[in-house]
Amino acid sequence: xRLAPTVLSPQEEELRDEIREFLESExxxxxFEPGLGIFADAAPEFxxxxxxxxxxxxxVPAEYGGAARSIVERFVVMEELLxxxxxxxxxxxxxxxxxxxxxAFGSDYxxxxxxxxxxxxxxxxxxxxxxxxxxxxxxxxxxRAVEAAGGWNLTGRKVWVSRAxxxxxxxxxxxxxxxxxxxxxxxSQMIVPLDSPGIEVxxxxxLDGSHHFNEVTFDNVxxxxxxxxxxxGDGWKLATSELTYERAGPDRYMSIFPLLAALxxxxxxxxxxxxxxxxxxxxxxxxSLRQLSLTIARLLDEGESPAVESALVKxxxxxxxxxxxxxxxxxxxxPLRTGVGSPFESLLARSVLYAPSYTIRGGTTEILRxxxxxxxxxxxx
Amino acid sequence: xxxxxSAALELVxxxxxDGCQPSHVRACxxxxxxSEQVWNSLAGSDLPWVSVPEExxxxxxxxxxxxxxxxxxxxxxxxxxxxxxxxxxGWLLSQVGSTVARVPTTVPPGHANDTARLTKTTSxxxxxxxxxxxxxxxxxxxxxxxxxxxxxxxxxxxxxxxLEIHPGRNLAGEPRDDIVFRGVxxxxxxxxxxxxxxxxxxxxxxxxxARAMQMAGAMEAVCRLTIRYSGARQQFGRPISSFQAVRHNxxxxxxxxxxxxxxxxxxxxxxxxxxxxxxxxxxxxxxxVSADKVARLGHQVHGAIGMTxxxxxxxxxxxxxxxxxxxxxxxxWSSRLGSAVLGMGSSELWDLTRGRAQSPP
Numbered sequence: 136x137r138l139a140p141t142v143l144s145p146q147e148e149e150l151r152d153e154i155r156e157f158l159e160s161e162x163x164x165x166x167f168e169p170g171l172g173i174f175a176d177a178a179p180e181f182x183x184x185x186x187x188x189x190x191x192x193x194x195v196p197a198e199y200g201g202a203a204r205s206i207v208e209r210f211v212v213m214e215e216l217l218x219x220x221x222x223x224x225x226x227x228x229x230x231x232x233x234x235x236x237x238x239a240f241g242s243d244y245x246x247x248x249x250x251x252x253x254x255x256x257x258x259x260x261x262x263x264x265x266x267x268x269x270x271x272x273x274x275x276x277x278x279r280a281v282e283a284a285g286g287w288n289l290t291g292r293k294v295w296v297s298r299a300x301x302x303x304x305x306x307x308x309x310x311x312x313x314x315x316x317x318x319x320x321x322x323s324q325m326i327v328p329l330d331s332p333g334i335e336v337x338x339x340x341x342l343d344g345s346h347h348f349n350e351v352t353f354d355n356v357x358x359x360x361x362x363x364x365x366x367x368g369d370g371w372k373l374a375t376s377e378l379t380y381e382r383a384g385p386d387r388y389m390s391i392f393p394l395l396a397a398l399x400x401x402x403x404x405x406x407x408x409x410x411x412x413x414x415x416x417x418x419x420x421x422x423s424l425r426q427l428s429l430t431i432a433r434l435l436d437e438g439e440s441p442a443v444e445s446a447l448v449k450x451x452x453x454x455x456x457x458x459x460x461x462x463x464x465x466x467x468x469x470p471l472r473t474g475v476g477s478p479f480e481s482l483l484a485r486s487v488l489y490a491p492s493y494t495i496r497g498g499t500t501e502i503l504r505x506x507x508x509x510x511x512x513x514x515x516x
Numbered sequence: 517x518x519x520x521x522s523a524a525l526e527l528v529x530x531x532x533x534d535g536c537q538p539s540h541v542r543a544c545x546x547x548x549x550x551s552e553q554v555w556n557s558l559a560g561s562d563l564p565w566v567s568v569p570e571e572x573x574x575x576x577x578x579x580x581x582x583x584x585x586x587x588x589x590x591x592x593x594x595x596x597x598x599x600x601x602x603x604x605x606g607w608l609l610s611q612v613g614s615t616v617a618r619v620p621t622t623v624p625p626g627h628a629n630d631t632a633r634l635t636k637t638t639s640x641x642x643x644x645x646x647x648x649x650x651x652x653x654x655x656x657x658x659x660x661x662x663x664x665x666x667x668x669x670x671x672x673x674x675x676x677x678x679l680e681i682h683p684g685r686n687l688a689g690e691p692r693d694d695i696v697f698r699g700v701x702x703x704x705x706x707x708x709x710x711x712x713x714x715x716x717x718x719x720x721x722x723x724x725x726a727r728a729m730q731m732a733g734a735m736e737a738v739c740r741l742t743i744r745y746s747g748a749r750q751q752f753g754r755p756i757s758s759f760q761a762v763r764h765n766x767x768x769x770x771x772x773x774x775x776x777x778x779x780x781x782x783x784x785x786x787x788x789x790x791x792x793x794x795x796x797x798x799x800x801x802x803x804x805v806s807a808d809k810v811a812r813l814g815h816q817v818h819g820a821i822g823m824t825x826x827x828x829x830x831x832x833x834x835x836x837x838x839x840x841x842x843x844x845x846x847x848x849w850s851s852r853l854g855s856a857v858l859g860m861g862s863s864e865l866w867d868l869t870r871g872r873a874q875s876p877p
Contacts, residue, residue, distance in 0.1 A: 138774055140782035142871075218866050392869075396862030405858045412847055415854030419801045422869055423778045447771040501764070508763035511770055515743045 137444055138430045143211065150208055154215045157188050162219060169220030169397075169482065172390025173496075174347065174489055177224035177301040179257075186256025190216075191226055195234050199250035210432040214385040214425070220393035225301055229253045229260040231384065233306065240365040240373055245326065249304075263293035263307040263327075263351060264374070271502050274318045274371060278309040278353065280325065286359040287311070289327065292352045295496075299336045299349035305329055307353070308374055311367045322370030326362045327353075343473060343488045382445035382497070383431045387452035388424040390493065391459045394486050395421075397479035404466045413466065417459050424452050443510035450503045453493040460490040524566055524577060528585050531557045532592040538828045544595045545689040550655040555596045555620055564598050565616060567789075568606035573615040579603065579791075583729045583784035590733030590839075593831045595690060597622050597652035599726040605660035607722060607789075612671045612708035619657035624650045624695065625723060625843055626662060626716045632697055634665040634672065634707065641665075641707045643672065643700040651842075653693035654683050662710065662719055669710040672702060686842075688834040713790075721796035723843030725783055728799040731807050731839050732777035737832040738814040739773050742766065746817055756817070765813045772813075776806020782871075794868065796844075797853040804846030807836040 161167065161181070170176050185191050193209040195201020216223055223230075234253045237245050252258025269276045278291025289309060299305060305327050312321035329336065333356040339348040365373055395418075397403075404410040427448045434441045464471075464487055471484035494500045536554050544551045558564055567582035568574020582603050589598045597620050605621040624630065624647035631645035643663070653659065659674045682694040743766060746757035756762050780799040783791065811833040815822045822829040840846055857865060 138778065140778060140785045142785075214870070218869075392866075396865065399858060399860055399865050400862045402858075411854030411858060412851040413854065414857050415797070415801055415850035415852065416805055416846075418853055418857050418869075419779065419798045419805070419850065420775070422798055422871075423775050423802050425869060426778045426782055427774060444774075447767065447774060450767065451771050451775055501760075504764040504767035505760065507767040507770065508757075511743060511766055512747060512757055512763075515740065 137441075138427055140426055141430050141433045143207070143429075147208055147211055150204075151211050151215060153188070154190055154212045157185070157190070158215060158219055158221065161221070167220075167222045169393040169478070170222060170224070171220060171393060171482065171486060171489060172217055172386050173224075173227065173297075174390070174485075175220055175224050175227075176222035177259075177298060178222035179225045179259075179301075181222050182226040182256035182259075184256075185216075185221075185223075186226070186254065191230055191256035192234050192250065192254030193230070195238070195250050195254045199246060200254040201234075201250065202254070206432045206435045207429070210385060210429060214389060217385055217389035218392050218396070224298060225259050226253070226256050228262060228298065228302070229258055231386075232262070233260045236306075236364065236373060236376075239376070240369065242361065244361050245364065249326075258304070259298070259302040260304045260306060261296050261299045261302040261329075261349075261351075263296055263305045265295045266292055267294055271499055273308070273374060274322065276308055276310060276322070278307060280309045280311050280323065280358065282311075283357065286357055286362070287325065289325065289333075289353045289356040289358050292350065294339065294348070294350050296336075296349045296351050297347050299329065299351050300338065300346065303329055305351060306364065308370050311370075319371040321368060322374075323367045324364040324370045324373045325358045326364060327356060327358055331356050331358075333357075341489075343485070382503075383428050383441075383448035383452070385425070385428055387449050388421060388428070388455055391456050391486065392421075394460070394463065394479070394482045397477070397482050398463065401477055401479045403479050404463075407466050410466050413462050417455075417462060420455050421459075424448065424455060428452070443507050443514075446498075446503045446507040446510075449498065450500055450507065454500065456493045457490050460486045522577075522581050522584070524561075524563060524581055525584055525588065527561055528558070528563055528588045531561070531563075532588060532594055536592045536594045538593070538831055541593045541595060541831055548655060549683075549685065549689065549691040550595045550597070550620075550652060552655075554594050558594075558596065558598065559618065559620075564596075564601040564620075565606055565618070566602060568602050568616055569610055572606070572610040572613070573618070574602070574606055574610065578787065579789050580784050580787055583726060583780075586726050586729040587733040587780075590730030590835070591737050593688075593734065593737070593835055596620070597656060599723070599730065600651050600656075603726050604719065604723060605658070608660050608662060608671045608710075608714065608719070609673065611711060611714045614671070614673065614708060617658050617673075620652065620655060621658040621660055622650055622652045622656040623719070623723075624648075624653075624659070624661050626719065632661065632663055632695075634663045634670055636665065637701070640701065640703040641670075641672070643674070643697040643702060645697055647695045647697070649684065649686075649692040650695050652691050653679075653695055654681050654691045659695065662714070662716060663707075669715050670707050671710050671714070672707045674700060674702065674706065687838040688831075690835075690838065717793070718791070720843055721791045721793055724796040724800040724849065725780060725791050727839045727843050728780035728796075728803040729784060731803040731836055732773075732780050734832045734835045734839070735773040735776060735803075735807055735810045738810050738829065738836070739769055741829055741832070742769055742814045742817050745822075749819075762817055765817050769810050769813045769817070772806040772809045776802050776810070778802070794853065794856065797849040797856075800844055801846055801849040801853055804840045804849070807840060808846075811836045 189202040193204040280287035311323040315321040333354040473484040562575035565575040566577035601621040604623040680696040783795040
């Protein structure tokens with residue numbers, strides 16, 4: 136076995152009491168409706184309140200205004216937020232991926248400019264990766280940055296950009312050099328303010344009409360040199376390190392927890408024959424996925440880079456979420472409508488609509504399995 | 517990262533790597549069904565009695581160690597009553613203050629159709645009835661049984677030569693024998709009332725966790741064999757591991773093995789001598805669900821050769837299929853887990869998810 140079980144220390148559990156206290160008061164005041172993991176609402180005021188209690192930018196060092204916490208400590212807080220479906224949408228991307236990236240690869244300027252705002256829950260990012268012709272084959276992106284005086288001129292189009300409409304900044308994977316033998320060379324990652332001249336953000340409505348995704352077009356947008364993350368040409372390295380980092384977190388299996396919570400609170404399914412066996416299997420899986428994810432968080436804190444394990448856990452987690460939704464849909468046997476019915480029915484309806492995306496976003500099942508297999512064969516064959 | 521390491525675990529691996537290769541496992545299956553050789557090697561280092569306190573004749577050590585050793589026993593398909601002797605029989609005996617005998621021992625799991633029963637006599641007890649599918653009964657020298665007299669549970673120790681054994685085998689060719697107790701007379705000292713906490717349910721969950729660990733080992737064996745095969749087998753001028761569909765299956769085999777093994781490892785690593793109902797339920801349910809996928813996909817990658825007797829895959833997959841139903845099936849444990857889940861509120865459920873629930877003993 137590659138992943139050994141780990142337990143949380145009393146200190147790590149203390150953090151849980153703190154976040155729970157915060158969430159209890161938020162739930163009491165009815166400040167939000169439970170959302171589904173990464174599809175949860177964006178609520179800047181919530182993000183700011185969360186940050187004031189030290190629960191945003193948790194792994195950001197104290198010198199930049201962060202709480203200087205470990206990845207495991209962040210895990211504890213994240214899973215509590217996800218368990219209640221808290222509206223983390225606004226600051227989620229910045230907190231989960233951008234802060235660690237800027238810390239690892241950003242210049243002093245970028246760290247000073249962005250980390251404090253991320254730690255305050257006020258600085259929101261979105262990710263410019265996919266393009267109409269570049270999804271799984273990310274290295275084939277055509278958005279191009281051409282050298283200009285003091286920086287670059289960026290032209291291109293990004294799609295499926297989550298929350299571009301609520302974020303202030305976008306990180307853009309673009310090509311900065313065509314003189315390459317391998318398409319993974321000559322890519323760069325740049326940070327661009329979304330209010331820059333030449334940028335247009337258009338919504339791409341989801342199949343239920345909701346607004347998460349956007350198309351972002353760049354028409355000769357000037358990006359100064361100091362907004363390049365890492366060095367020019369580091370783009371692929373940054374993209375792949377980012378993916379390892381965020382791949383196996385609790386958001387990969389906890390999206391369905393508010394739905395499960397509603398199921399038990401409303402006593403749904405208790406009278407359906409066979410429901411117990413089905414739920415028992417699913418619950419065991421949830422429990423075990425959490426253990427795997429926690430172990431990976433520990434490994435990351437220890438400086439390891441468990442790329443294969445992360446890919447496997449994301450694959451298992453996202454497939455689990457889909458199976459969970461499918462199973463509950465069959466158990467419920469109801470016509471589903473969003474926005475009406477009990478919390479369980481409403482959450483189930485939304486889950487059914489969004490479930491296909493779990494195994495697509497952030498790396499499809501097919502790509503993840505390919506990555507995992509490659510690593511496994513290198514090691515074991 | 518392979519979980520808690522101990523000197524005992526290292527020793528077990530060495531013994532099994534040396535003396536329990538697939539050819540030996542096959543030979544045992546064709547013969548008496550067990551390996552006296554492997555048993556003697558393990559017994560020679562007191563290993564079957566790890567977790568049994570020294571004061572009761574055991575080797576000391578923890579249940580945790582014994583469970584991780586069980587995983588190795590599963591990995592190597594070692595045909596010996598390791599789990600039954602220490603983790604089960606040794607536990608029953610030490611709980612009633614009796615000393616273990618340093619011999620291969622077994623414990624009737626207690627099936628729904630068992631009729632074995634104790635009746636009090638003037639000089640002691642009489643044992644009547646049938647215990648079905650008792651692991652390794654035909655090769656055991658001692659049988660330690662949890663038996664009822666209609667009022668309460670007792671632990672009874674009976675030398676095997678006093679018993680009528682009807683041999684049988686499970687799907688993996690391991691001895692699972694029926695024991696017919698025809699008026700076996702036992703003196704008072706051989707039968708001790710069981711304390712609270714020692715009953716059919718607690719025995720079952722202990723056995724379930726041990727089998728879950730054995731299954732984790734067997735899943736790992738399937739993984740390794742499958743990965744190796746996929747790299748070696750060539751078709752269309754290249755290794756089959758170069759095909760995307762096969763790669764996806766490899767990723768699933770490894771992923772499911774990790775997932776299916778984690779709950780057992782977590783319960784084993786917890787320490788202490790008690791096994792909670794919920795811990796056993798999650799471990800055995802998960803092992804069962806994942807084992808089905810691992811076995812199926814392991815066979816899929818291997819193609820026809822994996823379906824043969826002569827190739828080693830079946831030594832592990834038949835064990836996975838057999839152990840799935842021992843000490844409670846996937847269905848049994850999943851249902852118990854699910855009933856518990858359905859009976860909770862969301863707050864309690866979240867506590868359980870993060871391993872904080874106190875389940876009743």
